[in-house]
Amino acid sequence: MFAQVTNGRETWRPRATVPRHRHDRAYAALVLCGGYEECGSRGRFRVGPGDVLLHGAFDAHLDRFDNRETMILDLKLPRRVPFALGSIADVDAAVRLAEKDAKAAGAYVCDRIVEKNAPPRDWRDALADVLLSEPNARLDAWAQEHRLSAETLSRGFGHTFGVTPATFRAEARAHRAYALIAGTAMPLCAIAADAGFADQPHMTRAVKALTGQAPQFWRRSNPFKTAA
Numbered sequence: 001m002f003a004q005v006t007n008g009r010e011t012w013r014p015r016a017t018v019p020r021h022r023h024d025r026a027y028a029a030l031v032l033c034g035g036y037e038e039c040g041s042r043g044r045f046r047v048g049p050g051d052v053l054l055h056g057a058f059d060a061h062l063d064r065f066d067n068r069e070t071m072i073l074d075l076k077l078p079r080r081v082p083f084a085l086g087s088i089a090d091v092d093a094a095v096r097l098a099e100k101d102a103k104a105a106g107a108y109v110c111d112r113i114v115e116k117n118a119p120p121r122d123w124r125d126a127l128a129d130v131l132l133s134e135p136n137a138r139l140d141a142w143a144q145e146h147r148l149s150a151e152t153l154s155r156g157f158g159h160t161f162g163v164t165p166a167t168f169r170a171e172a173r174a175h176r177a178y179a180l181i182a183g184t185a186m187p188l189c190a191i192a193a194d195a196g197f198a199d200q201p202h203m204t205r206a207v208k209a210l211t212g213q214a215p216q217f218w219r220r221s222n223p224f225k226t227a228a
Contacts, residue, residue, distance in 0.1 A: 002058075002212075005076055007102035012036070012070045018063040020162035024212070026077040028109050029053040030094060034070025038063050039161045041175060042084035043128050045118050050091050052113055054081045058178065058211050060171070062162045073098060075106040086113040123148065124160045131169045135176060135196025139165050174210040177203050182218045191215075 002024040009032070012018075020040075035048040040061025047053055054077070055061065073095060088094060088109060098105035120126045123146055130137050143153045157165045177195040180186055186194070192203040208214045 005074065007075055007098065010072050010074060012065045014065065014067045014069055016065045020060055020062040022058060022060040023055060024057060026057050026080055027055050028075045028077055028106065029055070030073040030075065030091065030109065032071040032073055032091065032095065034066065034068040036063050036065040036070055041171060043118065043132070044125050044160065045085050050087050051116065052086045052088060052109060054084055054086065056080055058175065075102060075109055077106050077110055079110060081110060081113065083115045085116045085118050087116050088112050124157050127157060127165060128161065128168065131165065132172050135169070135173045137169065170206065171210065173197060174206040178207050178211055178218065181207065181215045182222055188215055188219070
């Protein structure tokens, strides 16, 4: 169901593509050379040497590599970083540390990463930002406001992100719910409303589809140990 995350280097040939997939744990992808475009649960990013893409647990993404051979250092993260794209000043130090202790290298990246801005390039990026911040955003209204047909909206966004805007929005709701379930003391019914679900059973189905486990599983793992 989920793609495996392993510490270490991976090399991709020029113009390779990686279909959309999902990982069940947080990790960082530090670009050592080359470059690529990643379109995923947190938006679309163009990265090169020194850049770090940060993936949360259960994030999904696809990758399109450019015309250079690309090498990436993957590192499991000890904690979630609250942004999706960053950079570190001393890439070589991270690489040397990873050769001796991958866990320490992951902590090194977390401690030294600096957030990097990725301004929207076109309407697809703007729509992704809206869907991530507004769980009940209406696609028809957004399309009309930006003078796009429903077909253009669905086809154009899907070509870039690998899923339709409606699916992207549904996954964003599930991600928001999962984060609140696992990391806050909010009651599940309040989380369902906050994340934009019609009711708690709807949220339960969405979280289970995203993570493979129902909300009660993640609530038991929550350090707050709250009731449903």
